Amino acid sequence: MILDAHGHLGPWPDFLIPDPSAVGLVASMDRLGIDAIGISHLLAVGPCAEEGNRLAFAAAERHPGRFGVWQVYNPHQRNRLTRDGVWGVKIHPDVHECRLDDARYDPVWELGLPVLAHGQTDSPWSDPARFATVAGRHPGVPLLLGHAGLWPHGFARAAELVSGHPNVYLEICGSRMTGRWIARLAALLGADRVVYGSDACFLDLRVGFGRVALAPLDPAGRALIQGGNLARLLKGRLP
Template sequence: MIIDAHGHLGSWPDFLIPEPTAAGMVELMDRVGIDMIGISHLLAVGPDAVAGNELALAAARDFPGRFGVWQVYNPHHRTPLVTEGVWGVKIHPDVHQCRLDDPRYEPVWELGLPVLSHGQTDSPWSDPSQFAEVARRHPEIPLLMGHSGLWPYGFARAARFSGEHPNLYLETCGSKATGRWIARLVELAGARKVVYGSDACFLDLRVGYGRVALAPLSDADRALVLGGNLARILELSS
C-alpha cells in the first residue's frame, strides 16, 4: 500500500486551492496510485474544529478505505475527541499559537492515539526541540513531525531528535523538501523513522509523491517510507 500521511480537504483564506473536494482528491489519488491518505479538514485547522472534523469523517464515510481521519484539536476550545473511526489527532501549534509542549494539549496525549503535528524549525510554537520533549514525556504516543521541521537548514537537527526517540517520526511534506533531502533523512534517522506525506490539497499531491518515488532510495527503504512505516504505526493491514 502507498499511504499518504498528511492531507487536507477544504479551502484556506490565504490562497486559492483549485480542487478542495474529497471526490477530486480521490480522482487524483487514483491517477497517481495512492491507496489512502490521512486528512484533516482545513475548516477544522482554522476557525471550527468541531464542524471541520465532522466534514472529514463524512468524507471517510463517502469513500470507504480511501481516507484516514486526523481529528483536529484546538487547545483553546478543548475540542471533543474520539477514539473510533480516526487515525489519530492533528494539531497545529502555529495556527493556534500554542506551543506543542503546552499543558493544554494534555487531552491529546491522554487519548493514546498517534499524533500528527505541524513542525517548523525556529518557530516558538513547534520547533523540533519541542517534539523531542513531548516524545520524551509520552514515549507511548507515536508522534509525527509534520514537514520534518519545514526548513532545510533544520532537517538534520530534526533527524537527530527522531533518532534519539523511538516514537518520534519525520514526515516528508513541504515545498522546500527534495528527493535528496528525503534520502538524507532516511540515512540520518533510519528508514523506519521517515513517513511520506504530501500536504495535498494544500500542496500538489503529485509533487509530494514524486519526491519520494524518485528519491535515491533502495526499493526496501522506499517501500517503508511510502506506506510500510505508517501502516505499522497505525496497525493497518496491507
C-alpha cells in the same frame, strides 16, 4: 500499499487551492496509485474544529477506505475527541499559537493515538526541540513531526533532535522538501523513521508523491517510507 500521512480537504484563506474537494483528491490518488490518505479538514485546523472534523468524517464515509481521519484538536476550543474510526489526532501549534509542549495539549497525549503535528524549525510554537520534549514525556505516543521541520536548514537538526526518541517520525511533506533530502533523512535517522506525506490538497499531490517516488532510495527503504511505516503505526486502523 501506498499511504499518504498528511492530507487536507477544504479551502484556506492565505493560499489558492484549485480543487479542495474530496472527489478531486480521490481522482488524483487514483491516477498516482495512492491507496489512502490521512486527512484533516482545513476548517478544523482553522476556525472551527468541531465542524471541520464532522466534514472530514463525512468525506471518509463517502469514500470508504480512501481517507483516514486525523481529527483536529484545538486547545482553545477544547473540542471532543474520539478513539473510534480515526487514524489519530492532528494539531497545529502555529495556527493555535500554543506550544506543542503546553499542558493544554494534554488531552491529545492522554488519548494515546498517533499524532500528526505541524513542525517548523525556529518557530516558538513547534520547533523540533519541542517534539523531543513531548516524546520524552509520552514515549508510548507515536508522534509524526510534520514537514520534518519545514525549512531545509533545519532538516538535519530535526533528525538529530529526535534520534533518541523512537516514537517520533519525520513526515516529509512541504514545498521545500526534495528527493535528495528524503534520502538524507533516511540515512540520518533510518528509513523506518521517515513517513511519506504530501500536504494535498493544500499542495499538489503529484509533486509530493513524485519526490518520494523518485528519491534516491533503495526499494526496501522506499517501501517503508511510502506506506510500510505508517501501516505499522496505525496498528489495524486501516481497512
